[in-house]
Amino acid sequence: MTKAACIGGGVIGAGWVARLLLAGVDVDVFDPSPEAERVVGEVLANAERAITRLVDAPLPQRGNLRFAASLEEAVSGAGLVQESVPERLDLKHRVLQAIDVAAPADAIIGSSTSGLLPSDLQQGMTHPERLVVAHPYNPVYLLPLVELVGGQQTSAETITRATEIYLHLGMKPVIIKREIEAFVGDRLLEALWREALWLVNDDIASVTDIDDVIRYSFGLRWAQMGLFQTYRIAGGEAGMRHFLHQFGPALEWNWTKLMDVPDLNEALIDRIASQSDDQAEGRGIRELERIRDDNLVAITRALAAQQGGAGWGAGALLRQHEQALRDGAARHADPADLLTLTSGNVPEEWIDYNGHMTEHRYLEVFGYTTDALLEEIGVNADYVASGRSYYTVETHIMHLGQAIAGDSYVTTTQILSADDKRLQVFHSILNRETQELLATAEQMLLHVDSNAAKATPAPEAIMRRVTELARTHSALPRPDSVGRHVGQRRS
Known part of the structure; x- marks a missing residue:
């Protein structure tokens, strides 16, 4: 479409x-x-x-x-x-x-x-x-x-x-x-909304009190598990069946007024509106929307970091969507030019106390880039499952620029040298919009048979692709910082 x-x-x-x-x-x-x-x-x-x-x-x-x-x-x-x-x-x-x-x-x-x-x-x-x-x-x-x-x-x-x-x-x-x-969703919300209106109408709690009860307790639980799975856990080792037997009788108690709606007369409307104005503390609708959005982004990305990075709930869906976007993005893999294999946007949690992308996230991006390079030469998931892969044994990172939340980045890769066991690469991270160079990483990788626990020659099919890239990349300008040691003065 x-x-x-x-x-x-x-x-x-x-x-x-x-x-x-x-x-x-x-x-x-x-x-x-x-x-x-x-x-x-x-x-x-x-x-x-x-x-x-x-x-x-x-x-x-x-x-x-x-x-x-x-x-x-x-x-x-x-x-x-x-x-x-x-x-x-x-x-x-x-x-x-x-x-x-x-x-x-x-x-x-x-x-x-x-x-x-x-x-x-x-x-x-x-x-x-x-x-x-x-x-x-x-x-x-x-x-x-x-x-x-x-x-x-x-x-x-x-x-x-x-x-x-x-x-x-x-x-x-x-x-x-x-x-x-x-x-479904609005019927569930309607039940909560009706009860909340009664609590304000009967002067049991203010709109701020009710919102605090939600956001500091079950609202946090619902963000990642929902209703039934939360109650399954509440049932302990006996699970949902025990929970229903333990708390089911309480449903017959006259706790709520779900079948009744308070009269939304002008007095109640004025009370709710006035309390809501106080709760906003002068913030306009667009400012409140941005606060809401930032909170939702933070919660969703936190969920995306769970389960070893595979994500949970809305976070798992985000991970799947991100992978679909990466799969759909065109990779530039012309061997006569630098490889352009990954790109993305700097998320909020990558930012440190100085307001810039923190050091270890650069290594994370370089790791994504190396993974993409390995896929490009044939080291895919099936190959790794066979017990063979390339292991990174040395990395030298230079931090040259600064990135802030929301910046778009792109990475490039040049093969510096290769033989049947070793692969030397040079990665760069650039701001996708301005092309400013943000960081570089020189890496040495070894082809390893994990079952034998030692470096072994890569198979012919992989070596053909590696050799082709190394040969054509040798004609490209060699980056000035190749071979630099930590603390070396720039010329």
Whole structure:
């Protein structure tokens, strides 16, 4: 998919615009509001700021953004049309029917509704089989969940294609088995929201107290395990069955008022609004959004570092998306030139107390680059599993420039020399935008048979590729810093 259309440019619509653009998709937007361009522009700026801190992989070139003069103009040529207009069924009907008439025959139509049934939305459409509810969570560009809900006339092919599209955008599609008002996420949130309103109404706690209870306790647990797995652990060694037997009877106690809603009269509204204003401490909405985004980035990247770097929960999904971006990024492997094998963005946790990328992260990037080089010469996962690989036995790093969070980087590699056991390489890290040289690393690698625990000659197939690179790279200028020792003065 190269083009999408977003109909509606409010909070959710603008979030969709940002996620699509940053995935490399061209987006046409239609929203008659005179504020639409400003809102989309501000949300996109926040999204770019957050994504460069979140994703440690080469992002695709940003898609082109265009504001269309009409709905029909916006949907022309779109593979996905994402509708995000206000939650009024009569308005949704008019907009979806207009999209249905104007959109290409093979376009998927996704509705961002947070509660309306897709079967109700399909009424009056000529091609209702291509409509699916695709309900995201705010901010759309950071939170990966999208609930996919089909209506009575939605085809299985539409669900399959929609799943593929949203996966490509780095999202986690969850297919809801049967349509129900408010789907799954909002029904769970509604239960908590109702009880929170009662607690404020009955003067049990303020809005700040309630938010603190959530964010300092089960909110942290939910970020990485969710509800049922958290309670399974709470059951101890006996697991979920024990938990249900132990705490199930409490469900009959009259603790909550989930079936009742307090009267949202002006007095209660004023109390909640006033407490919320105090809680914000003068911060504007864009500042609060940036704080939220920074927190979500930090939590997600922390989850990505778990399980030996494979990630957990949303962090595992991020790792998978980063790998997909790396796999999709074009590698420049012309043997007559420097190899360009890795690139990415500097994440927040790589930054030290001076505000710059810390020393050991340079070594980490050089490690990624060496891994990419080994794959290029045929030392892939299957080869390593056979008990053979190249081991790095010497590294000399020079720190020449500074990188800050969000900077894009690219690495280059030159083969300096090689024989059947040794491989000498020279890596460089550059700022991808300015081409400033940030660091270099000269490395010596040995081909090792780990089963024999000794250096052994590399096989002929690998040596052919290594020899080809070494021979052609010998014609390239030799870096001035090759062979330098620590503390040597620069000439």
